[in-house]
Amino acid sequence: MxxxxxxxxxxxxxxxxxxxxxxxxxxxxxxGSDYTFSQAQLQAALERKFPFNKRYMELFDIQLAHPQLLLDPQRNRVSVQFDATVDNRLFFNQPLKGRFALDSGLRYDQPTRSLVLQDPQVQQFDVAGLPGQFSRQLNALGAILAEQLLQGYPLYTFKPEQLRLAGTEVEPGTITVLPNGINVKINRP
CATH class of the missing domain: 1.20.5 (Single alpha-helices involved in coiled-coils or other helix-helix interfaces)
Structure with missing residues (x-):
């Protein structure tokens, strides 16, 4: 019994x-079927990637620093504002400082496993003390910065384990900008 x-x-x-x-x-x-990153998490990831330094046409040295991420859920886009420094020893006695802001969509870049800027557009490029004759060149420089240099710039890079589900590799799909973060759906195999 x-x-x-x-x-x-x-x-x-x-x-x-x-x-x-x-x-x-x-x-x-x-x-693991989706990830939601808070604005603070994204801000911290973005700050680790700056300052951004670039030389343009061997004439201008550009530095973007102190990025500030803003979310625009109504348009499913993000805005990023930076402190900007433009230096050209030929034309300026000292580096010029100002503010640079862009508006951008987001997409997933598979080779780098990153959430990247897609089709960024200049919203603001103001430099204090810029002589008037250079304002047109500065606007052109801002457009080039946004379209050529910051296109595909990583906002967040996924860790390899974030893109594995039950031993299978997965890829991010739909990216949605929320009022307080960004949601990335994971496409299941």
């Missing part, structure tokens, strides 16, 4: 364990 109860107890225990495992695995299926 004791032997029979022990079997019944073992069967009940295994059944309960199997049910619990099924519930747990079912719950895990939703884990």
């Amino acid at each position: 004791i032997h029979f109860n022990r079997r019944r107890w073992m069967a009940a225990t295994l059944t309960a364990a199997a049910a619990g495992l099924a519930v747990w695995l079912g719950g895990c299926a939703g884990i």
Whole structure:
């Protein structure tokens, strides 16, 4: 009789364990199906990638520093504002400082595993003390910065383990800008 109860107890225990495992695995299926990054997480990731220094046409040295990320959920876009420094020893006695801002969509770049800027557009490029004859060149420089140098610039780089689900590699899909972060859906294989 004791032997029979022990079997019944073992069967009940295994059944309960199997049910619990099924519930747990079912719950895990939703884990990793999307990522939501807070604005603070994205801001911290962006700050690690700056200052950004670039020489343009062997004439201008440009530095963008102190990025500030703003989210625009209505348009599903982001804005990034920077402190800008423009230096040209031929034309200026000292580096000029100002503000540079751009507006951009986002896309996933598979080779770098990064969420990158897509089609950035200049919203503002103001430099204090810039002589009037250089304002047109500065506007052209801002457009080139946005379209050529910052196109595809990484906002966030995924860790390899973030793109593995149950031992299978997955890729980000739909990217949605939220009021307080960015949501990235994961395409399941």
